[in-house]
Amino acid sequence: MCLLFVTQITYTQNLKKAIAKIDTYHKELTNSFQKENTKKYTEKDFSNWVITSDHVSSTSGVHHIYYRQTYNGIEVYGAEASMHIASNGSIISKNNDFIPSLEEKIIGGKSPSLNPLNAVMAAAAVSKYKISENLKIVDIVDTKNHEFIVSKGGISSSEIPVKLMYQQNKKGDVVLVWNLSIDDIQGQNWFSYRINASTGELVDKNDWQVNCNLGENHDHSLETEYSTNSLSKEYEVVTMEESLEEYYALLGGSYRVYAMPIESPNHGSRTLVTGVENLTASPYGWHDTNGAPGVEYTISRGNNVYAYDDIANTNNPGTTANGGGSLNFDFPINTTWSAGNRSLPAAITNLFYWSNIIHDVVYQYGFDEASGNFQQNNYGNGGSQNDYVRAEAQDGSGTCNANFATPNDGSLPRMQMYVCNSRDGDLDNGVVVHEYGHGISNRLTGGRLNSGCLANSEQMGEGWSDYYALLFTMKSGDSGPASRGIGTWLVGQAGNGPGIREFPYSTNMAINSHTYSRTQTAVVPHGVGSVWAMMLYEMTWGLIDQYGFDPDIYNGTGGNNISLSLVTEALKLQPCSPGFVSGRDAILAADIALYNGANQCIIWAAFAKRGLGFSATQGSTNSNADNIQAFDLPPTSFNAPTSFCVTEGVQSGLSGGTPGGGVYSGPGVTDDGNGSTYSFNPFTAGEGSHTIIYTSSCGGSASDTILVTAAPAAPSITNDTFCAGDSVTLTATPNDINNTIEWYDATNGGNLLFTGNSYTFSPVGTTSVYAEEVLSPIPVSITVSHSNSQDIGTGSVACGAGAGAHTTSSYWRVFNLSGSFGITDDFNVNQVQFGLQSITSNFTATVRLHSLSGAFTTSNLTLLASQTVNVAPANNGSVISVPMSVTIPAGTIVVMEVFTPAQAGNLFMMGSNPNGENAPSYISAVDCGINQPSTLASIGFPNIHYVMNIIGEGSVANPCTGLRAEATATADNIPPIAIAQDFTVFLDVNGQATISSSNINNGSSDNCGIASMSVSPNFFNCASIGNQIVTLTVTDTEGNINTAQANVTVIDNLMPNIGTASNQTVSGNVNCQATLANYTSLVLATDNCGSPTITQNPPAGTLITGTTTVTLTATDASGNFDTTTFNVIIEDTTNPTINTIADQSVSGDAACQGLVGDYSS
Structure with missing residues (x-):
């Protein structure tokens, strides 16, 4: 099984391309469904699901995404939803059938007591199959998801897939089940079972094999298992270098068949056809499987079909048609079948040819690899492969019958064609197309991996199959009123016989009178299906009347081609388990997706003629007996844009008229001629209010107005200067004092800064801002409604099981004015409306408007206005208008209440809209055991389509953008x-x-x-x-x-610093004189500004006598000086000179001593 889990997503190659978009759609799915089903679903219900499949339609570009609900990671069988997104991102369609409050409904164990083998044995016991071989698990596909493959056990022609799931039983409880399927070795059935995983009891059983027993009643269900080989190998697409002629020579065969559009031997002769392979659908021909030029098979086998006989009813290939190396399938035939003259090669060739033709034709209309078609090799185009059609001719499992079994994409389908008396069903091409049609409708409805979506009573599977049979055998010269039977050859009728349905198909009501109400008592599924087929046939001829018939079924543009496109695309858009109304709505949605709604009225006219008109209701699709037919066409409505500015230029692609297919007219209007859109030129229309008319091709017309306004001139402004850190105030004066000023940070676009005439801010540096004059809002009339129409239908839900009317009841609706309706200003209410379905006598009801703050509880409601109204039985089936005047402030969530007090005998039933709504309704009723609401969860009956409206006056923004004036705050x-x-x-x-x-x-x-x-x-x-x-x-x-x-x-006032010198001694001359030397070198002097100059005083060379004091002076450049002194001492080094004198004598005394005299002189 190939599923994409929210928490563990595994995408195949084709899905990877859409991851980003899918993430967006997931949010849209959750938001959309939660918004519309606030009461019905819990947050958990929308937080747990898987994607079963998705693809982008090759014809419409719509992205189809299919979901399944889960609980604790286990899928819930039958709980399906889907989203369908157009290439422009808009939602074309969405469907939801998740189980509300799932967790509350689960009973029993949450883990299985039975193992997969026990489950198979329990299923075998249900169908009284005798197990003749030991059962064993041959493959564990996915342990996390409890998915296994069990051996055949002698009861199944193929191995038995078993998977753990949940399913809701008939009581509404949800139980854990083993989902498994057994391909009956007798070829009679291919049952899919849900076995209670705790008790082994049967919860549900469907037959994948659709048997077409000439209209007899039988169960009609199909496979819901996921294929164990659904992850396809991606093949590289080979580029064809050969010319078409050379290529056809390699792949083309010759087939003698009852060629399209011949329905049977009753309708024409066999011809030998060549070159019938369509290279778009079968790029390598009908006998290829490996995706390279050249054939792999020369028998009736290839990529799309393997045709053989199963006369022995073994569900295994028997005889094939062998064309030899030249692929010449030209065999004799005896159209009167007998056991001794079966004409098998010719019959198998016809079956092979038609099965391939169907494949190639529907490929053009979107049934391709990505959407789940039948191919052995998908050539790298998405989807799951290994699922060619096993076409079994003259099958021995029955007579006067045919069937088609459709497993999920990636598992082999099987078509069994029977003989009937002397007629061979393989030659009834209408029956062949019919059977193949089951494969188409089952693969496309609910997605390629959910083939079990057509098991409900009102499903239209037989109708689609008849429809395809009629379209494939339609030819030039046919007419809608002519009688056309289905299966005439098989049952031995003439070519113009009535066929096997209640009535032959004809747009003539005298020949086929089927209307929707016939389904209430018709046989399921063939009788129900034939009514649907008649409606599709009616639509087809309406389209042919408009566009003509085109015999080129592949590429034509006729009404028949458009019909095929619509029906095939609608199969993808409709919900799982569809009914007639949802099928009709899917076709209408397909017309929007494919043709911009150009054919809406043709479609409506066809369905309305057959009782599926605008007011028809389908009730539960699980019942074909509860619908109500209606023959009315949808009312014509038109909503135009409120206003444009005269300078905005031509507005193209405008729409708003319903139903589609009409014409727009009015001042400045140019209809686009496509039934869907128009353009509007505000300049041509000029200023003022203009009435635009939409005339529907359905016969009605509607009008709306567009207001064209003029753009105001730029306002006058004042600039200002400022100091850093200060605030500054700039002002603008509007041209009209009733208008306002908006301030932006750019000349165009930009961010809105402030609304008001004066803008005060604290800029950083010189800053320019831009003032724009905004025109006053345009007053408009507004109707606030969640109803898709104002028609009052029948069958409103009442208390208990739905019978009887209410007493002492309140009917509630919640309106989020800004969130849901875009009303952002005060809303001036002038009246309210409610639908009245039925009262039995005069009655007084009370209508109240409340504001809601917080959760929907009584304590959170504040009464805004209240008004009583008297109604009478004469008002039944109408919409009652009640005057009420109150202004509701902007942003208010409004709750409207219609209160019907208890009065004996005065029974009241609220009127409901039969065509749906876009938000739920609620009822609290004493006689239902439900009192005033404590929360939404405590009151009942959500999604009842009560008609409740609020009408008043509001306003919308004027579209004209004024010129902006630059205002500068200058630093x-x-x-x-x-x-x-x-x-x-x-x-x-x-x-x-x-x-x-x-x-x-x-x-x-x-x-x-x-x-x-x-x-x-x-x-x-x-x-x-x-x-x-x-x-x-x-x-x-x-x-x-x-x-x-x-x-x-x-x-510089600092003195130098001079060192000191010691005294100096010099030798004097004979005169005891000396000359001073240069003593400046005796000291060092420093200064802050370089080296000072040292001078000496007395200067060098001065003759001194005696000791002399010398001063050394250090002087800098600025004249600052410092001094030091020392003495210069003269040293006498000359010996004195003395005169020579004569000896002197002195007288001695007695002792001979004498005195020396003074001789110095």
Whole structure:
């Protein structure tokens, strides 16, 4: 089985291309269904499902997505839903048959007590099959999903798929079941069973094999299993390089057959046909299987069909027709069948030919690989392969009958053709098409992996099959009123015989009087189906009357081609288990998808003629006895756009008229001629209100108005300046004081900033904003309704089982004015309406409007208005209008209540709309045991189509966009006032000095404030000594700058530093004199501004006598000086000179001693 789980998604190649879109559709599915079924479904119901299949239609481009409900990851049999999305993203159709409040309905164990083998044995016991071989599990397909393949057991022609599922039983309980199918080895049935996984009891049984027993009543159900080989191998598509002639020579065969459109030997002769293969549908011919030029089979076997006899009733291939290497299938025939003269090769050739023809034709109308057709090799075009048709000629399992068994895509279908007395059904081409038609309708309804969707009583499977048989055998010269029987050859009638249905098909009511009500007592399914086929036949001839008949069934454009397109596409659009109304609506939706609704009235006229008109109701599709026919056409309605601006240009592709197929007219209108759309030129129409008329081809007309308005000029504005961090207010004055101003951040588009004449904000830097004058809203009349029509039908749901009328009841409807109806302004109500179906005497009802805040409970309702109204039996079946005046504030969720108090004998039944609604209704009723609502979940009967409307006056936005005026908030651009002063700076010991702006600033100022000041240069050294010009730069908070200059006097006032010198000793001359040397080198001197100059005093060369003090002076460039002193001492190094004197004598004393005298002189 190929399923795509929400939490674990596994897509085949063709699905991967649509992941992004599918995610969007999933949200749409959940949101849409929850919105429309607030009471009926829980959040869990829409949070647990799988996708069973999806594909994009090759004809309409509609993306068809099919869902199945799950619980704890286990699928729920029969709980189906679908979404159908047009290529432009709009929803063409949606269907939902999920089980509401599923979890509450589940009973019994949530895990199986029986294993798959037990389940097969239980099913065999139900049908009294005798198991003759040991049962065993031969394959575990998916352990997580409990999916197995069980051996044949001697009871089945094919292995038995078994899968764990849930199913709702006849009591409404949901139980765990084993879903399995047994292909009866006798070829009589192919039953699908749901066996209770806990008890082994039979919950449900359907027969996949559709038997066409000349209209006898029989169960009509089909396969619901998923194929175990449904994941197809993707084949590369081979490009054909050969010419068509060469290619046909490789693939084409010759077939002597009753060629299309000949219905049987009663309707024409056999011919030898060649080149009948359609390369679009069968690109490699009818005998290919590998997707390469050249045939794989020369017998009646190929990619689409394997035709053989099953006279022995073994469900296995017997004799085939063999065309040899030249594929020449030309065999003699005796049309009078007997056991001794079967003409098998000729019969098998005819069956092979027609089965391929049907395949190729319906391929053109969208029954292709992706949608689940029958092919061995899908050539890489999506879908699941390995499911060619097994066409069994002269099958031995019965007589005067035929059948078709349709398993899911990827599993082999089987068609069994029987003989009837002396007639061979293989030669009744209408019957062949009929049987193949079952395969078409079952594969397309509900998706290719859900073939069990046509098992309900009102399903129309037999009708579609008859329809295809009629269309494939239709020919030029036929007419709608002529009588056409089905199966005339098989049952031994003449070609113009009445056939096997109650009436032959004819648009002449005197020949075929079928209307919808006939289905109530008709045999199921053939009698029911024949009524549907008659309706389709009626529609086909209506289309042929309009467009003619085209014998080119492949590519023609006649009414017959359009009919085939509509019916085939509608099969994909309709819900699982459809009824006549849902089938009709699917055809109408297909017409919108394929032809923009151009054929709506033709379709309606055909169905209305046969009782399936606008007011017809189908009731439950599980019953064919509860429908109500009606012969009315839909009322013509037209909703035009409210307004356009005169400058908007031509508006194309407008629509709004229903039913489709009509013509639009009025000022500025050009009808597009397609029955669906028109264009409107506001400039041509001019300013003012214009009436546009839609004339339906159904005979009615309706009108609506379009208001054309003029765009206002740009408003006048005032600009302003601001300082950083401050707010600024810009103003705009509208041309009309009744209009408003909207402020945006761009000249076109952009973001809405504010609404109002004055816009105050805090910009960062100079900022432009744009003021646009918005015209006042346009007043319009508004009817708020959830009903699809205002017709009052019969059979409204009442208490209990639906019989009787209500007393002491309240009928409720919820209207989300902004969310559902786009009403964003105050809503001025002037009247309310409700439908009255039936009362028995004069009665007084009360109509109330409440506002709702929060959940739907009594405590959350606030009464807005109340009005009583007297009604009488004469009002039955009509819509009652009740005046009521109240203004409902914008954004209000409104609850309308119709209260009918209990009065003895005064029974009241609310009127319901037979054509559906787009939101649920509710009823609380004492006689139903339901009182005033505590929550929506506590009141009953959702989805009753009560007619309840609120009418009043509202407004819509004017479409004209005014010119925008630019308003600028300018950041302050006035430079600051810069004032500078002179300054003196002294170099430091390093010969450097710096200053700051504060040293130079002398009172600079700014209106917004000064952000910063700087001075340049601000660094000085010895080279700067003297006067320097500096610049003071002042910057304000907006970045504006101004400068001023000043003189900075750089002064070096630091003395040099001179070292000390020791005293110096010099030698004097003979005069004791000396000359001073240069003593400047005796010391070192440093200075902050380089090396100072050292001078000496007395200078060198000075003649000194005696000790002399010398001063050394270090002087820098600025005149700063420092001194040091030392003494220079003269040293006498010359010996003195003394004169020579004569010896001197002195007198001695007695001792011979004498005194020395002074001789120095």
